[in-house]
Amino acid sequence: xxxxxxxxxxxxxxxxxxxxxxxxxxxxxxxxxxxxxxxxxxxxxxxxxxxxxxxxxxxxxxxxxxxxxxxxxxxxxxxxxxxxxxxxxxxxxxxxxxxxxxxxxxxxxxxxxxxxxxxxxxxxxxxxxxxxxxxxxxxxxxx
Amino acid sequence: xxxxxxxxxxxxxxxxxxxxxxxxxxxxxxxxxxxxxxxxxxxxxxxxxxxxxxxxxxxxxxxxxxxxxxxxxxxxxxxxxxxxxxxxxxxxxxxxxxxxxxxxxxxxxxxxxxxxxxxxxxxxxxxxxxxxxxxxx
Numbered sequence: 001x002x003x004x005x006x007x008x009x010x011x012x013x014x015x016x017x018x019x020x021x022x023x024x025x026x027x028x029x030x031x032x033x034x035x036x037x038x039x040x041x042x043x044x045x046x047x048x049x050x051x052x053x054x055x056x057x058x059x060x061x062x063x064x065x066x067x068x069x070x071x072x073x074x075x076x077x078x079x080x081x082x083x084x085x086x087x088x089x090x091x092x093x094x095x096x097x098x099x100x101x102x103x104x105x106x107x108x109x110x111x112x113x114x115x116x117x118x119x120x121x122x123x124x125x126x127x128x129x130x131x132x133x134x135x136x137x138x139x140x141x142x143x
Numbered sequence: 144x145x146x147x148x149x150x151x152x153x154x155x156x157x158x159x160x161x162x163x164x165x166x167x168x169x170x171x172x173x174x175x176x177x178x179x180x181x182x183x184x185x186x187x188x189x190x191x192x193x194x195x196x197x198x199x200x201x202x203x204x205x206x207x208x209x210x211x212x213x214x215x216x217x218x219x220x221x222x223x224x225x226x227x228x229x230x231x232x233x234x235x236x237x238x239x240x241x242x243x244x245x246x247x248x249x250x251x252x253x254x255x256x257x258x259x260x261x262x263x264x265x266x267x268x269x270x271x272x273x274x275x276x277x278x279x280x
Contacts, residue, residue: 018183022190094198095198098191099191099194101194101212102191105179105190109180
């Protein structure tokens with residue numbers, strides 16, 4: 001029989017799986033955007049895109065590790081079909097701002113549910129800090 | 144236009160239709176406003192995907208957003224959502240009542256074409272169903 005603590009843990013794991021999916025999907029979007037950039041846009045943003053890919057991948061791996069520590073196996077559910085063709089830097093950054101903002105909102109909304117949990121609260125707070133910086137950085141690039 | 148190309152000329156994709164319907168249903172209790180997180184859960188996709196899809200729908204005038212990133216159907220979006228839902232319901236009833244398709248299969252098949260059939264066909268279908276209503280005893 002499931003106790004309320006078990007139910008709470010399952011809900012937390014479900015939410016962590018959703019956050020992991022956001023990060024993996026962000027990685028794939030950066031990957032695709034990077035190779036859709038051309039000419040000077042590519043020169044300007046290539047390093048940024050590569051760093052963003054590495055960081056989103058790291059975040060996804062960190063979340064997967066947390067899920068494992070909680071005694072579960074990460075469950076990745078994404079449905080993605082990304083369009084091809086060249087893209088302008090402005091458009092690529094606008095798209096990146098969209099999904100980074102959503103990741104930030106997701107971490108912020110999740111925080112109250114893990115307050116008091118020494119492992120997850122610190123981690124989510126750190127993620128909020130990192131994602132806030134990302135959003136600010138992309139917003140600045142778009143100014 | 145050649146008939147087979149009509150399929151590609153359809154303005155609304157299946158995914159877009161489902162976004163509009165999700166917003167319509169989730170917003171029903173909140174003055175039409177829905178949260179991206181709830182739309183994502185409802186559709187089983189990430190918030191990032193919803194946000195990017197909404198950008199395209201906003202550009203085409205189907206939805207509006209506010210400063211809290213809440214989303215609502217525009218008059219045009221509401222019209223489309225109602226039309227798609229009505230087409231789906233009509234076609235599902237036809238599949239079940241006239242063709243004897245199981246409810247589960249009728250749900251799947253009506254979902255597949257809900258956004259593709261024309262207003263003319265939808266209206267004729269509704270008329271046909273009215274004319275062939277089972278007699279009450």
